[in-house]
Amino acid sequence: xxIRFISTGGTIDKVYxxxxxxxxxxxxQLEYILTEGLAAFDYDVVPLFxxxxxxxxxxxxxxxxxFIEANDASRFVITHGTDTMVQTAAVISGIAGKSIVLTGxxxxxxxKGTDAIFNVGLAVAAVQIVKPGVYIAMNGQVFAADQVxxxxxxxxxxxxxx
Numbered sequence: 001x002x003i004r005f006i007s008t009g010g011t012i013d014k015v016y017x018x019x020x021x022x023x024x025x026x027x028x029q030l031e032y033i034l035t036e037g038l039a040a041f042d043y044d045v046v047p048l049f050x051x052x053x054x055x056x057x058x059x060x061x062x063x064x065x066x067f068i069e070a071n072d073a074s075r076f077v078i079t080h081g082t083d084t085m086v087q088t089a090a091v092i093s094g095i096a097g098k099s100i101v102l103t104g105x106x107x108x109x110x111x112k113g114t115d116a117i118f119n120v121g122l123a124v125a126a127v128q129i130v131k132p133g134v135y136i137a138m139n140g141q142v143f144a145a146d147q148v149x150x151x152x153x154x155x156x157x158x159x160x161x162x
Contacts, residue, residue, distance in 0.1 A: 004073035010081025053081025089145035
């Protein structure tokens with residue numbers, strides 16, 4: 001089994017700069033997470049962007065879609081900032097024959113108390129069993145990308161109930 005990981009930035013890759021008293025997106029933490037997790041499958045990591053998701057543009061989202069469409073892999077895990085994850089999922093939906101799972105974290109992967117490792121593991125499990133389509137793996141749940149939203153007040157993702 002082979003999974004292509006795409007890093008776009010977001011909180012999962014953020015680094016805290018003491019002197020600046022702010023966070024900035026750093027290098028992808030995927031390689032570290034997968035190595036520490038003893039991943040026993042074939043994969044590679046493609047760092048496509050290093051942006052906070054609020055800085056991603058329509059052009060960036062189209063570039064991501066074009067990359068996936070032209071790629072020979074069939075399983076993708078995308079790390080992404082949580083603020084616009086649902087928006088990006090909408091842009092990349094409808095790509096035939098590809099299982100795509102977006103994930104991220106609410107605190108940086110470099111922090112001891114992070115949800116990043118759990119979320120990446122969930123995304124890896126999900127991408128192996130879901131049908132082709134776009135999904136979001138966060139907070140211990142896997143959602144169809146068009147049936148989820150981020151609840152900023154509760155700091156979690158939840159299903160849209162109509």
